[in-house]
Amino acid sequence: MAPRSSDPTGLHRVLDDATVLPQAAQRLDTTRTLWPDEVRVRVETLNLDAASYRQLERKHGGGGEAIRAEVLDIVASRGKMQNPETGSGGMLVGVVEEVGPESPLGLAVGDRIATLVSLTLTPLVIEDGLARWDGRGEQVPCDGYAVLFGRSIAAVIPDDLPAALSLSVMDVCGAPALTARVVAGYEAPIVAVIGGGGKSGSLSLAAAWQAGAARTIGVVPHEREAALLREAGLADEVVVADARDPIALRDAVTAAGGPADITVVCVDVPGCEGGAILATADRGTVIFFSMATSFSAAALGAEGVAADVTMLVGNGYVPGHAAYAMELLRTHDGVRRLFEGRLEALA
């Protein structure tokens, strides 16, 4: 039975038999016609979640054709881009094409926006077969349309920055905002960011410093990234360690002035839970931003070593998060250089 009214959560577009939210649904209704509180966006670029892209890359041995075929298949069969292994999706950039009369999002036709809700709950139709994408890299040129619900988040792309730069910041803007909030709850804490040289990691380091950290420690996987992060000047200490090796991670953070009061996990590889917990002081907090985090590994890992730490599921939404992240980029040359360097490497 078709629903007679739309729900701000998008429930009216769920095609599953059970009542589940769009994010948990197997399949979404991608009908082009809008409900009164919806917005339709002409898609320009899909930005796949890093953990999702890595999984596809591993699965297909890096074969671009096979990766592209699987993304097309997922979107066609589910009506949204959600990697069945990682459960994650990504975000998109596009131009507002139509705004329902009851949409509360404040968008206008022609606005160039990034969606800050996940692709895992966004009705999506790909119309060009991803012909302009070779299957390599997380940025996917795409023609098609997507639908935003009443309760959603979208940010207009600023005029003063290149679009690719804005997009790559907005993609991870939940991390610095939540890091800043947690840091502000401690008195001059020591903050370790695992994966401090990455996108969410470098922004989180800048946020920790800005929010009052007494000392910041950036952990990176190899010397090349350490050199980049040192040059960016975003961390008081930069150390090299394999985050999947719990003892190595604990020892590296301790040697750099830890244990940390707050440990922020920003690396998209599985198996970092134990090391993050061991690197954190009693009554400290671990914030997990990686979609590769295992809930049970975190819960049982802390219990297993009798660690009295608070563990947060990194919520991608904090009010004002996009504006805050853009501000960090504008005011920290080191952050901007890292982001620009990353984009150049991709180009």
Added chain:
Amino acid sequence: MAPRSSDPTGLHRVLDDATVLPQAAQRLDTTRTLWPDEVRVRVETLNLDAASYRQLERKHGGGGEAIRAEVLDIVASRGKMQNPETGSGGMLVGVVEEVGPESPLGLAVGDRIATLVSLTLTPLVIEDGLARWDGRGEQVPCDGYAVLFGRSIAAVIPDDLPAALSLSVMDVCGAPALTARVVAGYEAPIVAVIGGGGKSGSLSLAAAWQAGAARTIGVVPHEREAALLREAGLADEVVVADARDPIALRDAVTAAGGPADITVVCVDVPGCEGGAILATADRGTVIFFSMATSFSAAALGAEGVAADVTMLVGNGYVPGHAAYAMELLRTHDGVRRLFEGRLEALA
């Protein structure tokens, strides 16, 4: 190469090639001889984690023989009880058999104890083929031995309570302790406990009340459990809702005086993340205690509905958690009646 010294985390018993903690290991060394900081326990009963047992039950269509065979196989091949699907294990009861000269746990030979670290990181050898277990139910009579590391948690079973009762309280004692800590951080909050009639749920309701909740709401799946919880007098409001239906859960909690400032998830079924998030007020906290929780469903679910909520991975360890839970049982007749009724139903 065999390690030359033991590590308090039990690292010296990990047989994997990579350096991982015992909880993340594929296989543990179950050698009977102790390292100086270890303790060996003669096992009486294994208490399987509820999510793990349910998964085995579903997989084998409730067939007791097949469930028993799989548990034996897991323990024989991995040297520990860890369900490969859920990642979870359980706990055990036994009698201390030998104490290494450098053990910091304060245990003595002959002490009857419950281990409060997970079976997923406890070296375990089953010696009786689980001959006294029919594969039905989470309580598994067992003869064999287990090893506790230097950094571990074990509680001596109190004399004034039946052992089965103590065990069943200690199994979930992390939940009330963490709930109390979170409740104390709010000013007279409204607390909803999803699965309020269960073991961790009823203790969490008592803890919330004791820690200063202004109103407690217990959510249960059907009228029979609602009647039991009402009779126990542990919640100001008792409502029936399917926690997997996000809209039904949101509406039920709202009608009972919500949204909740703190929502505690204690049900061992997948798919409760979205409803818990929607039932929680802005700037509220969701505590996930269920091992069936999906990290990505929680993280993306909150972002997807633009929910500014703090989400905690329920850490099974809070200092003093076992004593606190036993105290709640002793001082709340309603909690004790629910636990005793549950044990009678199993007998």
